Amino acid sequence: MPFAVAGTDLVATMAERVARRFATAAGVSIVPVPYDVEAFTIDLLHARRAVADPALRWFIELVNRVCKEF
Structure with missing residues (x-):
């Protein structure tokens, strides 16, 4: 933004x-x-094909892992 x-x-x-x-x-x-401003959540949305695509699966897992550090 x-x-x-x-x-x-x-x-x-x-x-x-x-x-x-x-x-x-x-x-x-x-x-x-x-x-x-009240606390808010951030959601990660992805297409169903992401489950079968190794690159997209890797990216989703990376984002999830990094977000858990905060």
Whole structure:
């Protein structure tokens, strides 16, 4: 999202950790939301064929493993 809104009059709401990682590279500013935001979950969706594709299966397992570290 930071790259999508860079150089426009658009805004995006996103996880602070992700925003901080890309803000400088995208040349955008981070401004706190003026209200409390409840915790949220992130889901990984994939096509049924991913189960049979070794590359997609590897990627899904990698994402799951990395997410468990947080």
